[in-house]
Amino acid sequence: MRSQVDAEVIVVGLGAMGSQTLWRLAERGTDVLGIERFVPGHDRGASHGESRIIRSAYAEGAAYVPLVKRAWRLWRELEEASGRSLLERTGALMVGPADSSVIAGPLASARTWDLEYDLLQGAELRERYPQFAHAEGLLGFHERDAGYLRPEEAVTAGVAVAETRGARVVRETAVTEIVPDPDLLRVRTGDREYTARHVVVSVGGWLRGLLPATAPLMTVERRVMGWFRATDPLSFAAERLPVFVHSDASGDRSLYGFPCLDGETVKIGLHTWPGIDEPTDPALGHRPPDRADAERFADAIGRTLTGLDPYPVRMLSCMYALTPDRHFLVGPRRDLPGLTLLGGFSGHGFKFASVIGEIAAEFATTGGTTLPVAPFDPHRFD
Ligand SMILES: Cc1cc2nc3c(=O)[nH]c(=O)nc-3n(C[C@H](O)[C@H](O)[C@H](O)COP(=O)(O)OP(=O)(O)OC[C@H]3O[C@@H](n4cnc5c(N)ncnc54)[C@H](O)[C@@H]3O)c2cc1C
CATH class of the missing domain: 3.50.50.60 (FAD/NAD(P)-binding domain)
Incomplete structure (x- = not known):
């Protein structure tokens, strides 16, 4: 029995x-x-931290694409069951050199699964997305089936x-x-x-x-999100800028961000960047953001974007649980x-x-x- x-x-x-x-x-x-x-x-x-990116042409591997498609349908089902708004479709823009994982990765996924995308370069990229101040020589991969979730x-x-x-x-x-x-x-x-x-x-x-x-x-690392005041919030509105990821060729410096969701600020996170891989013990709680985090953000924004104050108006710590x-x-x-x-x-x-x-x-x-x-x-x- x-x-x-x-x-x-x-x-x-x-x-x-x-x-x-x-x-x-x-x-x-x-x-x-x-x-x-x-x-x-x-x-x-x-x-x-208010927002999480959802993308379909998956840079981390084509094997994820059927999962994200099913995830998307289930999020809509949960919206219906709960009566709450959880997922916004804004599209996504990946910016980087042709051989970077943020360009080569989604391209491979899109070709495997026959997903729609636009590849932008040169003047076209700079004119459509002037927020990226240093996009010379970079490519832009844009897909429509992407956006953000409210975690x-x-x-x-x-x-x-x-x-x-x-x-x-x-x-x-x-x-x-x-x-x-x-x-x-x-x-x-x-x-x-x-x-x-x-x-x-x-x-x-x-x-x-x-x-x-x-x-x-698994190792556990602390990561910090920052909110940055936009000089002209309308130029960062979702109609003008989707969720985005920007990377250098090596992938050692990559950041991601969201359109302006509160009429004033833009949220940015560093996914990889020298100095951010600080181990953390969840039993003690993640260490609050500090001056060094703000300086690192100022460096990252200065290298990448224009139209944002380089220092954050607020920051939050979070943690990554990383497998090898x-x-x-x-x-x-x-x-x-x-x-x-x-x-x-x-x-x-x-x-x-x-x-x-x-x-x-x-x-x-x-x-x-x-x-x-x-x-x-x-x-x-x-
Ligand atoms: C800054 C940041 C940005 C990110 N951006 C993105 C993004 O844009 N897009 C994306 O897809 N992903 C993103 N991620 C990753 C994503 O958020 C995480 O992969 C995901 O939230 C992990 O969920 P989880 O359930 O594993 O962990 P958690 O959400 O941390 O849940 C674990 C839960 O277990 C509870 N718990 C722990 N121990 C016990 C116990 N002994 N008994 C009972 N309860 C316990 C905790 O209190 C907690 O509620 C980001 C992560 C971070 C930190």
Whole structure:
């Protein structure tokens, strides 16, 4: 006889991935319980700061394209179910030298999947996008199927819709241990133990603290986002400038940004840049932004854009959970039967959260997935 459990599935961590997993499981009618260390939508993990880019012609590999297409449809479904606006289509502009990953990568994806794009160069690029002050010799790859998501809204919408479909949520409670037992898993918090048939672990940068065996799979780094006053906010409005990524040839200096969303400022982040790869311990919290961050931004803006104050009016810290190959960890762990791992989203995972939630829900309820996730096998580094 199978033993009784507190929930068929427990989702540990309700950030980007966990909130969507909770929603997709609840949508299937699964008896699901979510446990979150803080309150969903908080600013101490990786899923805050008002905006996240979604792109389709995927620079990081053509294998991601079917996933982003499905993610896009699921975000629209969540908008409908929650009545909230989560995703804006602005298009995306990638700017860099012809051999940089921001140009060669999306071009390869677009050709593999027959996606529409425009390639801009020379005067055409500079005239259409005069915000890029130093675009001589660079190319612009523009695609229409891109835009931005509202991360806090997306996380809280996922949890809220899941709760209306019967999911239970335990807030402000950290899971301290997950212990396998025949036929079930035991999930321990400070004062209680919950049992489940399946556990999805989606704790972002906190992974190694919870599952020490995963420590070699991931490093955690602090990243800072900044908001910059525009001299003429209209020239940065979404009608004039889509979401964008700009990189040098080596990829060592790359930044991304959004059109002006508040009528005054433009948000910029440094994806790679000398000096930003500072390890961080999520147990202690990410270090607040400081003068050195502001100076680095001023350098980056001076080299790239025109029409923005080079020093930020505000900044926020966040964290990247990076795998050695910068691809995700999605799938079962053989050392912990009944556990699905979602982690290592390496600074580009948010756009996929809805489809990752669907994949996790499939693993949890059927033991497999119909979506192509072989490149993300958590055992590929063994
Ligand atoms: C500055 C920045 C910019 C980015 N820009 C983009 C972008 O433009 N586009 C894009 O697609 N991606 C982007 N990303 C990446 C994307 O945001 C992340 O990949 C994604 O948010 C990771 O989600 P997660 O669920 O793995 O982690 P998180 O959202 O951090 O969620 C983990 C959750 O687990 C909870 N938790 C931790 N430990 C426990 C425990 N023991 N018990 C219970 N709960 C626990 C935490 O409180 C947290 O809520 C960016 C990331 C950063 C930092």
